Amino acid sequence: MRVSVIATAGNIAGEALSNKSVVMFDILRASSTISTALANGCKEVIPVIDVEDAFALARQLPEGSFILGGERGAIKVTGFHLGNSPLEYTASVVKDKTVIISTTNGTKAIRYAAGENGRVFIGSLLNCSSVAKALADLSKDIVLVCAGTRGKFSLEDTLAAGLVIKDLLKFFNKNPWQAKTQEHNKFYLEETPIFNNDALILEDAAVAALRLAEYYWQSPIQGLLDSLHGQKLLQLGLAADLDYCSKLNHLTNVPVFFNDKIL
Amino acid sequence: MRVSVIATAGNIAGEALSNKSVVMFDILRASSTISTALANGCKEVIPVIDVEDAFALARQLPEGSFILGGERGAIKVTGFHLGNSPLEYTASVVKDKTVIISTTNGTKAIRYAAGENGRVFIGSLLNCSSVAKALADLSKDIVLVCAGTRGKFSLEDTLAAGLVIKDLLKFFNKNPWQAKTQEHNKFYLEETPIFNNDALILEDAAVAALRLAEYYWQSPIQGLLDSLHGQKLLQLGLAADLDYCSKLNHLTNVPVFFNDKIL
Numbered sequence: 001m002r003v004s005v006i007a008t009a010g011n012i013a014g015e016a017l018s019n020k021s022v023v024m025f026d027i028l029r030a031s032s033t034i035s036t037a038l039a040n041g042c043k044e045v046i047p048v049i050d051v052e053d054a055f056a057l058a059r060q061l062p063e064g065s066f067i068l069g070g071e072r073g074a075i076k077v078t079g080f081h082l083g084n085s086p087l088e089y090t091a092s093v094v095k096d097k098t099v100i101i102s103t104t105n106g107t108k109a110i111r112y113a114a115g116e117n118g119r120v121f122i123g124s125l126l127n128c129s130s131v132a133k134a135l136a137d138l139s140k141d142i143v144l145v146c147a148g149t150r151g152k153f154s155l156e157d158t159l160a161a162g163l164v165i166k167d168l169l170k171f172f173n174k175n176p177w178q179a180k181t182q183e184h185n186k187f188y189l190e191e192t193p194i195f196n197n198d199a200l201i202l203e204d205a206a207v208a209a210l211r212l213a214e215y216y217w218q219s220p221i222q223g224l225l226d227s228l229h230g231q232k233l234l235q236l237g238l239a240a241d242l243d244y245c246s247k248l249n250h251l252t253n254v255p256v257f258f259n260d261k262i263l
Numbered sequence: 264m265r266v267s268v269i270a271t272a273g274n275i276a277g278e279a280l281s282n283k284s285v286v287m288f289d290i291l292r293a294s295s296t297i298s299t300a301l302a303n304g305c306k307e308v309i310p311v312i313d314v315e316d317a318f319a320l321a322r323q324l325p326e327g328s329f330i331l332g333g334e335r336g337a338i339k340v341t342g343f344h345l346g347n348s349p350l351e352y353t354a355s356v357v358k359d360k361t362v363i364i365s366t367t368n369g370t371k372a373i374r375y376a377a378g379e380n381g382r383v384f385i386g387s388l389l390n391c392s393s394v395a396k397a398l399a400d401l402s403k404d405i406v407l408v409c410a411g412t413r414g415k416f417s418l419e420d421t422l423a424a425g426l427v428i429k430d431l432l433k434f435f436n437k438n439p440w441q442a443k444t445q446e447h448n449k450f451y452l453e454e455t456p457i458f459n460n461d462a463l464i465l466e467d468a469a470v471a472a473l474r475l476a477e478y479y480w481q482s483p484i485q486g487l488l489d490s491l492h493g494q495k496l497l498q499l500g501l502a503a504d505l506d507y508c509s510k511l512n513h514l515t516n517v518p519v520f521f522n523d524k525i526l
Contacts, residue, residue: 007270007416007468153270155467204418205270207489208475215474226470 002141003168005161005205008148009109017115021140023123023131023164024113024257025157026147028229029084030106031124032245033069034099034262036086039251042067042094045262047107051077054102067094070102074236077102085241109147110257120145122255122262125160125220129249132167142168144209155212155227159220162213163248165206172200221246265404266431268424268468271411272372280378284403286386286394286427287376287520288420289410291492292347293369294387295508296332297362297525299349302514305330305357308525310370314340317365330357333365337499340365348504372410373520383408385518385525388423388483392512395430405431407472418475418490422483425476426511428469435463484509 006012009024025031034045048054051072058068069082069089076083082093084103101107113120123131123144135142144164146157202210216223224230224242233242244250255262269275272287288294297308311317314335321331332345332352339346345356347366364370376383386394386407398405407427409420465473479486487493487505496505507513518525 005416011274149467152466153268153468153471155470158467158471203415204412204421204490204492205416207418208416208421208471211475211478212471214478227467229467 001139001199002201002203003144003165003206004142004203005144005146005158005209007146007153007158007205008151009112009145010148010151012112012115012145017113017117017143019140020117020143021121021135021138022113022115022117022119022143022145023121023135023161024106024109024145024147025123025160026103026106026109027124027156027160027245028224028227028233029086029241029245030101030103030109030147031122032126033084033086033089034101034122034255035124035126035251035253037089037094037099038255038262039253040089040091040094042089042097042099045099045101045255046260047110047257047262048100048102049107049111051102054100055079057100061098066098066100068100070107072104074233074238085238086244087240105147105149109145113145114257118258120257122257123160123164125163125246125248126251127249127254128160128163129167130252130254132164132171134254135164135168136171144206149229154229156224156230158209159212159216159223161206162209162211163217163220165202165210166213166217169200217248220248264402264462265464265466266407266428266469267405267466268407268409268421268472270409270416270421270468271414272375272408273411273414275375275378275408280376280380280406282403283380283406284384284398284401285376285378285380285382285406285408286384286398286424287369287372287408287410288386288423289366289369289372290387290419290423290508291487291490291496292349292504292508293364293366293372293410294385295389296347296349296352297364297385297518298387298389298514298516300352300357300362301518301525302516303352303354303357305352305360305362308362308364308518309523310373310520310525311363311365312370312374314365317363318342320363324361329361329363331363333370335367337496337501348501349507350503368410368412372408376408377520381521383520385520386423386427388426388509388511389514390512390517391423391426392430393515393517395427395434397517398427398431399434407469412492417492419487419493421472422475422479422486425472425474426480426483428465428473429476429480432463480511483511
């Protein structure tokens with residue numbers, strides 16, 4: 001079982017996903033919002049790349065059966081019911097509704113990550129443990145796709161990927177912090193590297209994500225605050241969103257995108 | 264002053280380098296070998312992408328005035344004097360000679376990183392502090408280019424980039440580990456993010472590299488051992504190379520590529 005991490009969704013080569021378990025992380029905020037809406041009882045979430053397509057889809061649905069949600073530049077789209085704050089997607093608002101969502105980055109990343117498989121888990125800090133369990137159960141090679149921010153590496157998505165890896169290691173009886181306690185001497189050079197055996201191979205980007213997880217796991221909010229996107233949201237007055245999105249394992253559901261919808 | 268880290272040399276967009284300080288890291292082993300050869304008194308190092316071009320260049324030089332060095336698949340090129348182990352480039356072998364070097368990854372990465380500027384620092388664990396000093400003196404935006412391994416993120420190059428950032432922060436009176444000691448509460452959400460002010464902005468990939476540096480700085484060899492490329496070299500019996508390449512600040516020279524040669 002091989003674990004790789006892709007830093008930005010735009011960098012996915014289609015063939016790399018075939019017959020693998022794929023998770024997409026856009027934790028500020030699309031992933032967190034989607035998980036929250038589903039946990040709060042919405043019927044389904046339909047990710048749509050273009051705003052116009054979102055309105056067009058809505059016109060096909062019965063009045064009152066759907067919610068239009070999402071953002072551009074972190075701001076609610078004009079004419080939508082909701083923005084992209086997970087805190088807006090309460091049970092009283094979304095229960096039994098179809099949520100049509102369109103965000104700058106996340107909805108595109110889901111489509112990229114779907115690749116040929118067509119199936120993608122939606123991961124965030126809110127559901128790291130549950131995602132890890134789902135991946136361990138499937139026993140396939142794993143690709144953790146970070147949405148990234150404007151085509152660049154994002155600290156917060158990679159942190160979430162690392163926290164999933166940390167939990168995943170438990171299923172292989174590995175202590176993720178093991179490396180710290182080993183002797184670093186010439187003798188050690190003769191030993192087998194800790195991360196690679198027949199059962200589990202962590203690629204370098206996965207090891208780096210795991211190290212981020214160790215740094216921030218006791219205070220994931222710090223990782224969000226250290227990220228440029230987190231700082232932008234803070235400037236926009238969205239501190240409560242950062243606070244919520246940093247709640248590690250607050251939810252237990254693992255949303256799955258398949259056949260154009262997330263359940 | 265903005266600090267960015269590019270995970271693989273192939274991902275450089277030419278325009279991103281214009282009027283910036285650029286460092287290339289291929290610490291296993293091209294960067295380490297180049298720095299060592301220059302520290303041991305070679306006249307110059309000329310990086311060449313193709314093996315045939317290396318032989319052609321050598322034919323233009325007086326017999327005995329040059330050394331042909333490099334590897335393909337970590338193995339010495341047939342007909343070359345030396346492979347790509349920095350330990351081979353001793354003063355008695357390279358003093359006053361022109362070193363023509365061609366490696367799978369590193370020489371290509373230098374050319375990519377040169378971009379329009381044409382000027383690239385060669386960084387490794389061996390000279391992190393000196394590289395940081397050179398960057399601080401220049402006061403330009405900084406791009407740290409990791410060569411990567413076969414087009415993928417490499418743990419060891421990113422670690423070296425992180426250790427340069429760690430040293431760089433000292434010039435801005437910042438404590439790189441500051442984040443750990445702060446209070447993580449709602450109040451903190453109101454504070455200014457630690458890494459970004461008018462003087463110094465760390466992009467997310469730079470923060471992540473810094474976190475890797477914190478993890479491994481007391482034992483950089485562990486970072487090399489955790490990397491897939493390090494493990495490959497270990498399997499090839501090159502433990503002594505790993506050991507040498509992990510010597511933090513063993514050298515003080517900062518090689519510069521400009522006008523087709525490294526001095």
